[in-house]
Amino acid sequence: MARTRPGRSCPRHYRYSPAVFARAADLEAQSLYIVGGLYGNAFALEAVLAMARREGATLVFNGDFNWFNVDPAEFEGVNETVLQHAALRGNVETEIAGEDSGAGCGCAYPEWVGDAEVERSNEILERLREAARGFPDLRARLGGLPMHLVAEVGILRVGIVHGDAESLAGWQFSQEALRERPGRAQALLDGAAIDVFACTHTCLPVMQEFVGPRGAALIVNNGAAGMPNFRDTRFGLATRIANAPSTRALYGTRLGKWVVEAVPVRYDHEAWMARFDRVWPAGSPASLSYRERIASGPGYEVEQAVRTGAPAGALSRTA
Numbered sequence: 001m002a003r004t005r006p007g008r009s010c011p012r013h014y015r016y017s018p019a020v021f022a023r024a025a026d027l028e029a030q031s032l033y034i035v036g037g038l039y040g041n042a043f044a045l046e047a048v049l050a051m052a053r054r055e056g057a058t059l060v061f062n063g064d065f066n067w068f069n070v071d072p073a074e075f076e077g078v079n080e081t082v083l084q085h086a087a088l089r090g091n092v093e094t095e096i097a098g099e100d101s102g103a104g105c106g107c108a109y110p111e112w113v114g115d116a117e118v119e120r121s122n123e124i125l126e127r128l129r130e131a132a133r134g135f136p137d138l139r140a141r142l143g144g145l146p147m148h149l150v151a152e153v154g155i156l157r158v159g160i161v162h163g164d165a166e167s168l169a170g171w172q173f174s175q176e177a178l179r180e181r182p183g184r185a186q187a188l189l190d191g192a193a194i195d196v197f198a199c200t201h202t203c204l205p206v207m208q209e210f211v212g213p214r215g216a217a218l219i220v221n222n223g224a225a226g227m228p229n230f231r232d233t234r235f236g237l238a239t240r241i242a243n244a245p246s247t248r249a250l251y252g253t254r255l256g257k258w259v260v261e262a263v264p265v266r267y268d269h270e271a272w273m274a275r276f277d278r279v280w281p282a283g284s285p286a287s288l289s290y291r292e293r294i295a296s297g298p299g300y301e302v303e304q305a306v307r308t309g310a311p312a313g314a315l316s317r318t319a
């Protein structure tokens, strides 16, 4: 049955209710960077740390900060650094924190992702879990991370998730689902006292306007911080929420006095490619699934990601 095949399923313990977000904030920040999908890219990690440091911003890593870092020293380095900040576990951290649960990579891949790719993700996860076994303490800390956080930036209530508002590996906040069935995302927003949902997991970015229970609302998916997100580009993306725009943002919008932006994570591309090729040579599962994207981005354009049309909302493209 398709529902139980590794990499296709969404385990029961991944699920939560949108009502969990109606709670006091877990953290408050003047300026917040939400970094999802670092995928073990230590160069992108350096870049986001530098960005946050420059403006004294708070960092939240919303999962899948591990993936390509199967080298033990890189596994340890990425996790020791990330865990100094607020973090959620993604499906990757959840699955490597324990032994094989039958969920494979836990990605809950939808039908438009092919079987070969799902199989390769399961193989990458197995190698990463092997690296994690050398670090039982880190493994326990990863398993103990939360699945969601509520942040306050001014009066904005920000729900930080890995997948969507009801599952750690949910795809309702993917650019595909937000385009084809926005009613599902709207229903999730209606069930949560949240102005901005910041998510990742589905690997392509999107920023889409809604009207939530508290007024104007936004779902913002940063795609990947550690991989390119647009055709012919070589930078990752992070979500920034603050009370003033960044000069570095690629696109963004306003919610009242606050800005929500997609900011490029400009890492050392050549160094990262060299390291990736050393760990994942031609023919390896990660090379087959990801090398082309890492080298030159996916077939996706900025115009497809930005769904914040109304000029009346003072929605400013900031770069």
Ligand SMILES: [Fe+2]
Pocket: 064, 090, 091, 092, 107, 162, 200, 201, 202
């Ligand atoms: Fe994920």
